[in-house]
Amino acid sequence: MHDLAPYAASQQVSRGRVYKEPVAVYRDEYQRDRDRIIHSAAFRRLEYKTQVFVNHEGDMFRTRLTHSIEVAQIGRTIARALRLNEDLTEAVALAHDLGHTPFGHSGQDALNECMSNFGGFEHNLQSLRVVDVLEERYPEFPGLNLTFETREGILKHCSLQDASKLGEVGRRFIDQQQPGLEAQLCNLADEIAYNNHDVDDGLRARLLNVEQLCEVPLFGEQYAEVVKCWPDLPKRRVIHEVIRRMINQQVTDLIEITRKGVEAFDAPNIDAVRAAGKPLVTFSGDMREMQLELKRFLRKHLYRHRHVHRMAVKAQAIIRTLFDAFMRDVDLLPAAVRISTRRLEREAGDEAGRARAVADYIAGMTDRYAMLEYGRIADPTTVI
Ligand code: MG
Numbered sequence: 001m002h003d004l005a006p007y008a009a010s011q012q013v014s015r016g017r018v019y020k021e022p023v024a025v026y027r028d029e030y031q032r033d034r035d036r037i038i039h040s041a042a043f044r045r046l047e048y049k050t051q052v053f054v055n056h057e058g059d060m061f062r063t064r065l066t067h068s069i070e071v072a073q074i075g076r077t078i079a080r081a082l083r084l085n086e087d088l089t090e091a092v093a094l095a096h097d098l099g100h101t102p103f104g105h106s107g108q109d110a111l112n113e114c115m116s117n118f119g120g121f122e123h124n125l126q127s128l129r130v131v132d133v134l135e136e137r138y139p140e141f142p143g144l145n146l147t148f149e150t151r152e153g154i155l156k157h158c159s160l161q162d163a164s165k166l167g168e169v170g171r172r173f174i175d176q177q178q179p180g181l182e183a184q185l186c187n188l189a190d191e192i193a194y195n196n197h198d199v200d201d202g203l204r205a206r207l208l209n210v211e212q213l214c215e216v217p218l219f220g221e222q223y224a225e226v227v228k229c230w231p232d233l234p235k236r237r238v239i240h241e242v243i244r245r246m247i248n249q250q251v252t253d254l255i256e257i258t259r260k261g262v263e264a265f266d267a268p269n270i271d272a273v274r275a276a277g278k279p280l281v282t283f284s285g286d287m288r289e290m291q292l293e294l295k296r297f298l299r300k301h302l303y304r305h306r307h308v309h310r311m312a313v314k315a316q317a318i319i320r321t322l323f324d325a326f327m328r329d330v331d332l333l334p335a336a337v338r339i340s341t342r343r344l345e346r347e348a349g350d351e352a353g354r355a356r357a358v359a360d361y362i363a364g365m366t367d368r369y370a371m372l373e374y375g376r377i378a379d380p381t382t383v384i
Contacts (some may be wrong), residue, residue: 005083007267009180015148015168019141029147030087036144037091040137042098042130048366049097050104052198052302053205054311061201064097067193071096074251075182075189078281081255082262084181091146092153092186099126101363102370103315105303110319111359118355125162126363128155128169134360153183177274181262184281185254192250195294200243202302210239216297218290222246253287318374319362325377326358327351332377337361 004010011029024032037043046065053061062070072093079089100123101107108123115121128151132143151169163170172179199219202208214220222245226238233241258281265280267273273280283291302308326333330341337357344353365373375382 003083004085005262007181007262007270007273008083009085009088009149009182009270011147013270017145017147019145021140021145028087030085030091030150033144033146033150034087034091034094036137036146037095037098037131040098040131040135040144042135042364043094045364045366046097046100048368049100049102050107050367051194052104052201052308054103054315054367057311058205060204062197064100067197068094068097070193070197071186071190074192074247075186077251078185078189078255078258079182082181082185082259084185088147088149088153088180088182089186089189091150092183093189095127095131095146095150095154096156096186096190097123097127098130098154099123099128099363101126101319102365102367103312103319106312106315107319107370110316111323111362114320114323115355115359118352118359121359121363122162123363124154124156125158126360128166129360130364134364149180149182152179153186156183156187172274178276178279179274180270181273181281184279185258188254188281188283191291192247192254195291195298196243196247196250198298198302199246199294200239202298203239205307207305207307208301210235212301213297216290216294218246218249218294222249250283250287250291253284254281257282257284257287318370321374321378322362322370323358326361327354330354333358333361 009030014029017029023029027035043065046068047063049064051062051064051067072090075089075093076086078084079086101111101121103110108121111121130143131146131151131154135144136142138145148169152172155166155169158166158170158173160173163173171177178184199208199213203210203213210223214223219242222242223238226233226241226245230238230241261280261282265272265276267276267280282288330338333341340360341354341357344357345351347353348356362370
């Protein structure tokens with residue numbers, strides 16, 4: 001690994017793992033975290049979970065898996081340029097969406113609504129629950145027993161009520177502290193990735209068009225440059241070049257502004273970064289403004305597009321139907337889930353335990369599995 005800045009995360013100053021383990025011979029602690037994430041079942045399921053377009057809508061669209069890989073790529077570039085910990089950045093990026101429900105945000109909203117009387121459902125909190133509890137892969141401990149820094153990076157936001165139940169990793173929300181720089185940059189690498197790939201996927205799906213997008217400065221300025229340089233370039237290649245430049249522009253802005261801020265702040269170590277009153281990884285004000293315009297555009301023209309909305313309505317119906325059916329009749333659940341349902345019921349002493357187990361099960365489903373299960377449960381003509 002390259003030379004780390006004094007304020008970077010490193011295994012020498014790590015707050016460690018909840019369950020003590022012997023050190024690995026050939027790998028650093030954050031490499032181990034990354035490897036545990038890649039080998040987890042929740043990571044493999046990301047392949048069949050929606051980003052914006054439901055998996056069966058086409059093979060060319062981003063899924064949660066390709067999205068997570070893009071976040072890791074962008075994150076590592078930024079980490080290396082700022083002399084931060086690349087392995088930790090990669091681990092956080094690959095894990096950040098592990099708790100996502102099927103059907104993207106509409107699935108999350110539907111499950112949250114189902115859980116409204118039982119503590120709610122939040123995909124970010126669920127990502128932590130996946131790595132801390134739900135992955136069962138080791139004889140000595142539940143979950144993946146990741147380092148504090150990876151868990152800190154996964155938990156991007158959290159209510160004070162939830163934070164108080166999470167122990168050390170929830171502490172910073174109560175103390176109003178920041179996470180390390182690797183966690184901060186993953187959060188913004190996530191934004192860069194989805195803003196840009198949603199433009200690409202939206203154009204590919206023909207829900208967006210270039211003429212509309214040219215009204216958004218981030219796209220329009222790069223588009224004008226590209227067609228000036230290559231007036232006869234086929235449209236698809238123009239779009240790729242524009243998006244490539246948009247990503248580069250945002251990553252460059254982030255690196256340069258953050259480098260200045262971090263140098264001025266002159267943190268001696270990661271704890272000084274945590275104690276800073278505000279995040280140190282930031283875009284310039286101008287870039288923030290341009291991104292907000294792009295976000296507004298995407299919300300209006302893509303996320304609320306009739307076709308996307310129509311699928312979202314169906315997704316909500318699927319999640320609601322599954323939740324209600326499992327809550328009414330636990331015998332509809334697979335044997336292993338029934339066992340964890342009984343355990344959580346015992347622990348909670350009421351229906352909330354059952355609801356949590358059902359939510360864990362539904363959140364873990366891929367898009368296609370949720371649709372299949374819906375058919376088996378709600379459609380009498382489905383025989384298997
Ligand atoms: Mg994401």
